[in-house]
Structures are given as C-alpha cells and as structure tokens.
Amino acid sequence: MLSSEEWQIVLLSLKVSVAGVGLMLPLAFALxxxxxRVRFPGKVLVDALVHLPLVVPPVVTGWLLLIAFGGNxxxxxxxxxxxxxxxxxxxxxxxxxxxxxxLPLMVRAMRLSLEAVDTRLENAARTLGAGPWRTFLTITxxxxxxxxxxxxxxxxxxxxxxxxxxITFVSNIPGETRTLPLAIYSALQMPDGDAMVARLAGISVAxxxxxxxxxELLARRFGTRGGGHVL
Amino acid sequence: MSFNVxxxxxxxxDVDVAIRRGNRLIEARFTSTAGLTALFGPSxxxxxxxxxxxxxxxxxERGHITIAGKTLFDAxxxxxxxxxxxxxxxxxxxxxxxxxxxxxxxxLYGERLAPADRRFMTLQEASAFLGIGHLLDRWPRTLSxxxxxxxxxxxxxxxxxxxxxxxxxxxSLDAERRDEIMQVIERLRDELRLPILYVSHDRAEIDRLxxxxxxx
Numbered sequence: 306m307l308s309s310e311e312w313q314i315v316l317l318s319l320k321v322s323v324a325g326v327g328l329m330l331p332l333a334f335a336l337x338x339x340x341x342r343v344r345f346p347g348k349v350l351v352d353a354l355v356h357l358p359l360v361v362p363p364v365v366t367g368w369l370l371l372i373a374f375g376g377n378x379x380x381x382x383x384x385x386x387x388x389x390x391x392x393x394x395x396x397x398x399x400x401x402x403x404x405x406x407x408l409p410l411m412v413r414a415m416r417l418s419l420e421a422v423d424t425r426l427e428n429a430a431r432t433l434g435a436g437p438w439r440t441f442l443t444i445t446x447x448x449x450x451x452x453x454x455x456x457x458x459x460x461x462x463x464x465x466x467x468x469x470x471x472i473t474f475v476s477n478i479p480g481e482t483r484t485l486p487l488a489i490y491s492a493l494q495m496p497d498g499d500a501m502v503a504r505l506a507g508i509s510v511a512x513x514x515x516x517x518x519x520x521e522l523l524a525r526r527f528g529t530r531g532g533g534h535v536l
Numbered sequence: 537m538s539f540n541v542x543x544x545x546x547x548x549x550d551v552d553v554a555i556r557r558g559n560r561l562i563e564a565r566f567t568s569t570a571g572l573t574a575l576f577g578p579s580x581x582x583x584x585x586x587x588x589x590x591x592x593x594x595x596x597e598r599g600h601i602t603i604a605g606k607t608l609f610d611a612x613x614x615x616x617x618x619x620x621x622x623x624x625x626x627x628x629x630x631x632x633x634x635x636x637x638x639x640x641x642x643x644l645y646g647e648r649l650a651p652a653d654r655r656f657m658t659l660q661e662a663s664a665f666l667g668i669g670h671l672l673d674r675w676p677r678t679l680s681x682x683x684x685x686x687x688x689x690x691x692x693x694x695x696x697x698x699x700x701x702x703x704x705x706x707x708s709l710d711a712e713r714r715d716e717i718m719q720v721i722e723r724l725r726d727e728l729r730l731p732i733l734y735v736s737h738d739r740a741e742i743d744r745l746x747x748x749x750x751x752x
Contacts (some may be wrong), residue, residue: 425632428593431619432626433646433695442643447636 307504310479311488315508318484321396322464322477324455325404326411333408333455333460337415358470359409367473368404374474398475399482403467414459418452419445451523458520462513485509546605548699548731552598553609555582555589559596559720562586568713570747572725572732576739583735584629586654587701588750590733591626592619604731605697623654625730629704631684633676639687642706646695654696662690666720674676682713689720699731700724706741721745 306314336355337363340348358366374381374392384390392398422445430440468486475482477491489505552565562582566573575583588594590601592608595616601609608617608624633642643659663669666686676684685705692700702721706714722745725732736742742749 423632425628425630426634428588428591428619429626429628429632430634430645431593432591432622432624433691434620434623434649435645436618436620439649444634 325400328402333411341419363469367470403464414456462516553596563616622691631688650696
C-alpha cells in the first residue's frame with residue numbers, strides 16, 4: 306500500500322520521536338520531580354520556562370534552536386569542537402526539536418502523577434527503615450509509574466506531529482529530516498500529491514490514536530492495582 | 537507466646553519538645569515508665585504532631601526525645617536521627633498500607649531492612665499473633681478496616697521496633713473491630729513488653745489500656 310519512500314518517511318518519524326523522547330525522559334522526570342516536590346526560589350520561572358514551547362510559536366522555538374545549536378551557536382559550536390557532533394540539518398536535530406516541543410506535555414503528566422503519590426506512604430516507609438533513596442525506588446517511583454509512562458507516550462505522540470520547530474531548525478531534507486508532517490506539507494505542494502497526502506495523513510492519525518489509547522490503557526492497568534490516576 | 541524483646545531500666549519515654557506548625561507552637565513534656573503511656577486529649581490538640589516528631593517525620597524547634605535510654609533527638613547536642621534510624625514502630629490512624637504490594641510484601645517491607653539482632657518475630661509468628669495468615673496474598677484495597685489495621689500493626693512489629701507509636705488505631709473501626717484490635721494491643725503491651733505510646737481522645741480506651749496518662 307505504501308511506497309518505499311513513504312515507508313522510509315514513517316520509519317524516520319518513528320526513529321526521530323523515539324530518540325527524542327528517550328533523550329528527554331530523564332530530564333523531564335527530573336523537572337517533574339523538582340516541580341512536584343521541591344520548594345526553591347525561582348520555581349515559578351522554571352515552571353514557565355518548561356511550558357514555554359507549548360505557547361511560543363513553534364517557528365520561534367526552531368529559530369532559538371538554530372541560534373543555540375547551529376554551527377556557530379554557543380552549544381552547537383562546542384558540540385562540534387568537542388565531539389564532532391552536528392545537529393543542524395540532521396535527523397538528530399529533528400529529534401532534539403521534537404523532544405523540546407514534547408517536554409511540557411511529558412513534565413505535566415509526570416508531575417501530576419508524582420503529586421498524586423501520598424507522601425504519608427513515603428513517611429510510613431521511612432519509619433519502617435527505608436532511607437530516602439530506597440523510599441523513592443520502592444514507593445514513589447512505582448506509584449508514579451503510570452504517569453511516567455503516560456507522559457512518555459504522550460510526548461511520543463506530540464513528537465510524531467512536530468512541524469514548525471523542526472522545519473525551521475533542520476529544514477525539510479528527504480531521508481534525513483523529512484518526517485511525516487513535513488512530508489505531508491511537501492506532498493501538498495506537488496500537483497499530483499493528493500493520494501500521498503491522504504495515506505500519510507491516515508498514518509499520522511493512526512499513530513497518534515494508538516499512542517493515546519496506549520497511554521490511557523497503561524494508566525488504567527496500573528490504576529486498578531491502586532496506583533495514581535493520571536489522564 | 538513470648539518474644540525476646542530487649543528492655544532496659546531507663547524510663548520508657550522521656551520527651552520534652554516544642555514543635556512549630558504554622559503559627560502554632562505545640563509543646564509536650566512527659567516521662568513515663570509504664571508499658572503503655574497514653575496521650576489523651578481532644579482532636580486537633582497536636583497529639584499526632586508529637587508522634588510525628590518522635591518518629592522523626594517532623595523536627596521540633598527545641599527539646600529532646602529519649603526512648604528506652606536512647607536519644608533520638610536533642611536540639612542542644614545537635615542529635616537528630618533520620619526516621620529510618622529510630623527503630624520506631626508507627627501505626628498510623630489510617631493503615632497506610634502500600635497499595636502496590638500484597639499484604640505479604642507489606643509485612644516484609646521493614647523486616648527485610650531490619651538488622652537481624654533487632655527482629656523478634658517471624659512472618660509466621662506475626663501472622664498467627666494477629667490472625668492475618670489468610671490475608672497474605674491479598675491486595676490492601678480488598679481488606680476491611682480492621683484487617684488493614686492488623687496488617688499495619690504486623691508490618692510495624694516485623695521491622696523490629698524498639699518502641700511503638702499507636703495513633704488512634706481504633707478511630708476508623710466499628711465497635712466489633714475495635715474490640716478485636718483492643719485485644720491485640722493488650723497482648724502487645726503484656727506479651728511483647730515494648731514501650732507503647734498511645735494517642736486517643738476516647739476515655740474508655742484509655743481507662744482500659746493505659747498505665748500512665750498524659751493529658752493533652
């Protein structure tokens with residue numbers, strides 16, 4: 306049904322999203338934990354910064370990435386000199402853009418589930434002889450796991466749909482940065498691209514649907530065992 | 537049934553603390569040598585706050601907490617043991633069982649962490665003592681209030697505590713279950729000889745259980 310070019314687009318999209326979410330997962334969880342559990346000066350600002358990609362025009366996020374991670378940018382230049390890594394115009398750059406855009410959704414879901422963990426259970430674990438780390442690993446983490454997974458899947462779904470920041474930062478290069486939304490955009494420009502647009506759009510909808518249902522089922526499956534409810 | 541619980545001659549409880557909660561200052565001062573000491577007073581007086589401070593979950597502003605000869609907190613000497621190092625068997629007003637672990641794993645949570653020389657009961661002994669052997673494979677959410685409270689007591693005992701804090705353990709139970717847990721507490725007091733600090737606002741409970749009463 307799909308041409309080999311279209312398969313390549315789908316696989317590239319999956320690769321970009323999985324890499325982006327995987328990369329962002331530890332940072333998203335750390336931010337969620339910080340926002341849910343720690344009081345510190347400047348918390349409002351950190352909270353706002355995390356949410357910025359949700360409200361700023363994606364093209365602005367892409368432009369900021371370009372400035373920071375471009376060949377002459379402070380981070381991009383350093384990565385190039387130290388490790389020979391280039392993100393601009395590469396699929397890895399698309400993964401970074403997707404990850405940044407997915408970050409707010411991931412942090413929100415994880416934060417909600419961390420806030421839903423009853424700190425009185427953690428206190429009970431402490432009185433039973435568990436130190437802070439063991440308490441986190443045996444109580445806090447398993448009880449917030451549904452939200453962590455739901456956040457990851459939600460972030461994945463958002464990454465699959467990422468367009469504006471990606472096309473601004475890494476352009477629209479076939480086989481390298483042309484993910485599903487970018488391919489649909491390109492096909493729309495072609496006089497005979499209608500059928501391709503329909504097929505790729507169908508796949509986009511199907512992938513998003515599967516991800517959303519999966520995140521809901523995950524949350525429910527753990528929910529029945531008594532954990533927190535997330536979405 | 538008898539268990540080998542280490543006991544000394546020092547007063548069971550020697551507590552003198554002031555704890556700040558918002559703009560309230562909650563103060564408590566008492567010493568007691570009785571097996572079961574009751575903190576008795578109306579709800580909202582700060583009795584649970586005192587238990588939390590003894591367990592190390594709240595830090596008092598000043599004072600000291602010495603139990604069975606061991607100092608857990610002393611503002612003057614800058615002693616403040618972490619909760620996990622206080623060996624305190626805390627039974628909360630609600631059972632606070634871990635919802636993602638079966639009853640057996642709830643019971644063994646502290647047991648696995650306790651040093652061998654502090655344990656004085658096995659899982660089998662605790663199950664028999666509390667009549668919860670048939671519940672081991674159940675999830676906490678399937679337990680009645682009385683069952684959950686007995687499991688919570690078992691979980692605290694298996695962690696090898698040096699003393700027990702019982703915070704209105706009968707409050708959420710109906711009359712029949714109350715009597716059942718009351719009998720368990722009497723056996724804890726008489727057979728285990730662990731110092732027990734018992735919080736209640738119910739005169740009848742206190743009259744039946746307590747050696748010393750600290751009005752609050």
